[in-house]
Amino acid sequence: MDTDICGPSIPKMLGVETETIHVSAGGWSPAWAMDNLAVMSIQFMLPGRDEAIIWRGAKKNGLIKQFLKDVEWGDLDVLLVDTPPGTGDEHLSVNAFLKESGIDGAVMVTTPQEVALLDVRKEIDFCRKAGIRVLGLVENMSAFVCPKCDHASEIFKATTGGGRALAAEMGIPFLGSVPLDPRIGMACDYGESFFDSFPDSPACTALKGVVKGLAEQMGLERIGEE
Amino acid sequence: MDTDICGPSIPKMLGVETETIHVSAGGWSPAWAMDNLAVMSIQFMLPGRDEAIIWRGAKKNGLIKQFLKDVEWGDLDVLLVDTPPGTGDEHLSVNAFLKESGIDGAVMVTTPQEVALLDVRKEIDFCRKAGIRVLGLVENMSAFVCPKCDHASEIFKATTGGGRALAAEMGIPFLGSVPLDPRIGMACDYGESFFDSFPDSPACTALKGVVKGLAEQMGLERIGEE
Numbered sequence: 001m002d003t004d005i006c007g008p009s010i011p012k013m014l015g016v017e018t019e020t021i022h023v024s025a026g027g028w029s030p031a032w033a034m035d036n037l038a039v040m041s042i043q044f045m046l047p048g049r050d051e052a053i054i055w056r057g058a059k060k061n062g063l064i065k066q067f068l069k070d071v072e073w074g075d076l077d078v079l080l081v082d083t084p085p086g087t088g089d090e091h092l093s094v095n096a097f098l099k100e101s102g103i104d105g106a107v108m109v110t111t112p113q114e115v116a117l118l119d120v121r122k123e124i125d126f127c128r129k130a131g132i133r134v135l136g137l138v139e140n141m142s143a144f145v146c147p148k149c150d151h152a153s154e155i156f157k158a159t160t161g162g163g164r165a166l167a168a169e170m171g172i173p174f175l176g177s178v179p180l181d182p183r184i185g186m187a188c189d190y191g192e193s194f195f196d197s198f199p200d201s202p203a204c205t206a207l208k209g210v211v212k213g214l215a216e217q218m219g220l221e222r223i224g225e226e
Numbered sequence: 227m228d229t230d231i232c233g234p235s236i237p238k239m240l241g242v243e244t245e246t247i248h249v250s251a252g253g254w255s256p257a258w259a260m261d262n263l264a265v266m267s268i269q270f271m272l273p274g275r276d277e278a279i280i281w282r283g284a285k286k287n288g289l290i291k292q293f294l295k296d297v298e299w300g301d302l303d304v305l306l307v308d309t310p311p312g313t314g315d316e317h318l319s320v321n322a323f324l325k326e327s328g329i330d331g332a333v334m335v336t337t338p339q340e341v342a343l344l345d346v347r348k349e350i351d352f353c354r355k356a357g358i359r360v361l362g363l364v365e366n367m368s369a370f371v372c373p374k375c376d377h378a379s380e381i382f383k384a385t386t387g388g389g390r391a392l393a394a395e396m397g398i399p400f401l402g403s404v405p406l407d408p409r410i411g412m413a414c415d416y417g418e419s420f421f422d423s424f425p426d427s428p429a430c431t432a433l434k435g436v437v438k439g440l441a442e443q444m445g446l447e448r449i450g451e452e
Contacts, residue, residue, distance in 0.1 A: 005314075006311070006312030006313045006314050006345075006348065007311055007312055007344075007345040007348065009341050009344060009345065012340070012341055012344060013341060049344070049347070050347040050348060050350075050351055051348065051351060052313045052348040052349070052351035052352035052355060053313060053348065054313050054314075054317075054318065054352055054355065054356075055313075055314060056283050056314060056315050056318060057282050057283030057284070057314065057315055058283070058284075060314070084311070084312065085232070085233055085310070085311070086232035086233055086310065087232045087278045087279060087280045087281075088231075088232050088280075088281060088282060088283065088286070089282050089283055089315075091280075092280065092282060113411045113412075113414070113415050114238070114415040115235050115238055115239060115411070115414050115415055118233075118235060118238060118275070119232075119233040119235065121275070121276040122232065122233065122276060122277065122278040122279065123278070124276075125276055125277060125278035126278035126280055129278060129280065130280075144370065144379070144381060146372040146374065146375060146377055146379065147377070147379060148372065148375050148377035149372060149374050149375035149377065151372055151373070151374035151375065153370070153372065153373060153408060154408060155370060155381070155406055155408050155411070156408070156411050157408050157411055157412050157415070159412060159415040159416070160415070180381055182379065182380060182381050182382070182383050185339045185341070185381070185382050185383055186339075186383050186385060188339070188341050189339050189340040189341055189383070189385040189386070190385070
């Protein structure tokens with residue numbers, strides 16, 4: 001469920017950008033990116049790919065409610081809610097609308113530099129105040145290994161210790177560091193699976209470690225093994 | 227003026243993170259990052275660096291109005307408004323509050339990959355609908371040159387032509403490509419001037435080119451020369 005209303009990128013990254021929503025008696029049908037992966041995003045409702053979604057918070061909240069109430073999700077193992085950065089309307093609404101059913105927890109994603117950690121500390125504080133468990137922290141865009149000479153560069157330098165140090169400081173599980181690999185961005189642009197295309201790459205191994213760690217935190221070891 | 231209410235990073239990047247706001251009869255005093263650079267951000271009002279700002283859009287709009295009405299900006303050459311990503315409350319409010327005084331224009335910043343351009347196309351559409359001139363587009367995080375072997379890697383690959391192609395497609399000025407340089411992130415983390423520390427680096431040359439092009443678009447050639 002893509003709650004980034006003004007900048008929906010999930011459909012493109014999952015290769016379902018051209019899908020539209022079908023409405024039936026049962027509700028809105030999500031788009032299927034894989035046999036076991038349904039997606040809902042405002043992107044499916046736009047007349048054109050380039051169209052701006054000029055919406056204030058109140059209108060965003062209404063759509064998020066509809067995504068939860070009117071979409072025929074079926075019998076889900078997991079509902080993954082992708083939010084934009086921040087601690088604003090989208091975050092407050094998701095938390096309010098799911099209060100009764102309960103939220104298993106939140107996953108934090110950062111890049112290594114302190115300017116990014118600064119925002120993530122605020123997100124963690126939000127979770128604490130909202131009573132949402134932090135399942136773990138992932139560090140994305142870690143060291144880059146030159147394809148020509150194998151030299152590793154810290155492009156977004158962890159001047160204060162990066163994700164690992166922040167997780168320790170905050171007492172939350174550290175789920176792993178995903179190195180910068182240009183093929184991840186390309187897979188996103190082409191809507192292809194990085195896991196299928198480059199299963200043995202260090203970035204894929206790191207991402208699988210993140211999924212495994214997360215599944216353990218959620219008591220869903222079965223998913224981590226798949 | 228930092229309108230990223232939930233994720234204020236400008237004070238840290240400009241080295242004024244520990245400043246607080248002074249209130250006088252004339253209004254709120256901004257923090258001074260340099261002799262000729264005043265800054266206003268919600269960060270100056272927070273009890274702690276890690277404190278979440280859990281605000282819905284309406285509350286954000288109120289603060290943006292205060293930043294414009296109650297801050298003693300003095301006699302400004304330029305008011306630069308930094309917004310978070312998207313086309314939501316912050317963007318609508320800045321545009322509404324400055325409607326009468328007029329807005330010279332907007333600067334778009336993207337990274338090279340299509341998933342990023344997708345959002346920027348929406349921002350450009352927002353500007354068109356809001357009647358805001360687009361002064362130009364900057365491509366950030368372009369090729370990375372390995373410090374060991376000089377090999378250039380496109381980490382965020384421009385699978386659809388990147389910023390330059392988007393600017394041409396949209397008929398807006400292209401202000402330049404800023405290469406990925408780890409020292410930029412470090413300068414931001416340390417609150418130091420990348421311009422002062424690495425004036426001859428390719429990234430600094432590119433950034434100066436962006437400023438010059440922007441000054442030309444705004445009819446402020448004087449600033450481009452400084």
